[in-house]
Amino acid sequence: MAKTITRQEPALGVDAELARRLLGEMLLIRRFEEKAAEAYALGKIGGFLHLYIGEEAVAVGATSVLRPDDYAISAYREHGHCLAKGSDPRRAMAELYGRRDGLSKGKGGSMHLFDRSVNFLGGHAIVGAHLPVAAGVGFGIKYRGGDQVVVCYFGDGAVPQGEFHESMNLVALWKLPVIYVCENNRYAMGTSTERALAQTEIWQFGRTYGIPAERVDGMDVLAVREAVGRAVERARADKTPALIEADTYRFRGHSMRDPAGAVYRTREEVEREKQRDPIALFRGYALAAKLVTDDDVRTLEKDAVDRVDEAVAFADASPEPPGEWLFTDIYGEPPREA
């Protein structure tokens, strides 16, 4: 059952420019994912493809309070986080296509987007494993005396995993500037949080470890922005970590191999959740608040379509990686073994 959270007046202030940016980024991610699904159906993308449709407000809201030199790291449903951080959609799409101009030269794929140029530390596909890595990024920031932060996105499925708890303990114990953002879309594949967690209010684990924690409406881009904004401010000031539980929902199946998602959740539930579509909600808000005009919205929608079309064309045109690349990027210098 969806728990709707009413948003307080945004303290961080939203002007027309920010509203256009937030809406534009969410539209871009949505369009990117829709086109990726099409390409998958055409056999242009292989393997596992996990779409972020429905969850765009989390990545966009969180990234909107980050500086370019801050870090982000995610699991395998990471296209949105990577694009929000500023990656070129053309190179992201080329990576999904397994082409040489992909962000990871075609060696990573959908689940392993990395982009050093925007401090995006990757898509990681072992559930829970990137949480300690994020703690290490925070450790490094503190070690060097920097004031950056790292945002670590993960699913509700990582919470019963030991590394979630090890990470909470370590960042609290050592006071590391890590902001853990749990995207609680209520399912880990087909397992609902009720069937996986003795404590389904994930933010409460923050209290256990003495970490400032809160639950936020993950469908409300401004609410996410506010919550992550508060966490960033604390982390910059004195390295305080945070746990933010974003209440969200994936509109599609777990991956393209679970297109309907109908066995473990009802059609009614999915339809009801689609009423919370983060893009529709924010568009409605921004129009009503006269932050954007109908014209603005049309322009942003067209921009998203154009940029993604361009990304698809770029990916299509990019050659396959050459055979020699099988053996490159394994070690820093070629080892002597074959």
Add this chain to the structure above:
Amino acid sequence: MAVMTYREALNLALREEMRRDPNVFVIGEEVGLYEGAYKVTQGLLREFGPRRVVDTPIAESGFTGVGIGAAMTGLRPVVEMMTFNFALVAVDQIVNTAAKIRYMSGGQYHVPIVIRGPGGPAAQLGAQHSQSMESYFYHVPGLKVVRPTTPMDAKGLLKSSIRDDDPVIFIESETLYNVKGDVPEDPDFLIPLGQAIVRREGTDVTVIAYMGMCYRAMEVAEELAAEGISVEIVDPRTLRPMDTESIIGSVRKTHRAVVVEAGAGFAGMGSEIAAFITERAFDDLDAPVERVTGANAPMPYARNLEKLKTPSKDRIAAAVRRVCYANGG
């Protein structure tokens, strides 16, 4: 050159590298206040302080992940495993994250981390604390695996591992920490990874062995010299990448090879070495390659059974004689 123990050589390597590069830090259980479960990190906390000598709770997966994240963003962590048996708790971090980051990111990120600590057969520590761990790691592309036999190697190879830009699994041994040997004091003394060493020159048979088994093979070689068998001993030192050239070169000279390893034989290091010798130097061989390996059993506690588990001098000598008398030796 100074005479010092294997433990002191490791400690000196850590100190020198920490003095040389402010991005090098040590992290693990009991490395600071307690000065190391095996005292390898003795005195480091005093010299470098808690920022660079970081005591952790018991959370191998967690603190290995911390090392990886720090390494991806510019630091050079040396992660201590109290013993390598506990590295299995962190094996996902090592195999799925550390070893794969450079590849999955298309070369954008790399993980200059050293994961070190003792492993291999120890004295009556039983099945969970006394086992050869290298085979769990040397199978993995993206990892380098080092097994330093002497104090000099311990120092030179640890320093190279810390300066290396890839994840290095550096497995020491409880039974060698008190071994003494010559160690160069020059802070620029390094031993490159991936270079084997001929520990003893000989003409009749090549014995490939490292760590405790290398010392045992040296004793056997001495005894067999009295029988007129001249044994050459090659210590690979780095198991991945392995210096196959040096091993093949020695076998081309002696035409016979025996591989000794403490770990269980099935799909072990000996299998790999025997395979590449056979593939690349078959025509040079005068006898089949022999393996002398640990028994295919967990490590027992009882002293007599423990002795049976690990290759004895008698078994090594018997294998050497067998390959030498083949073809009339």
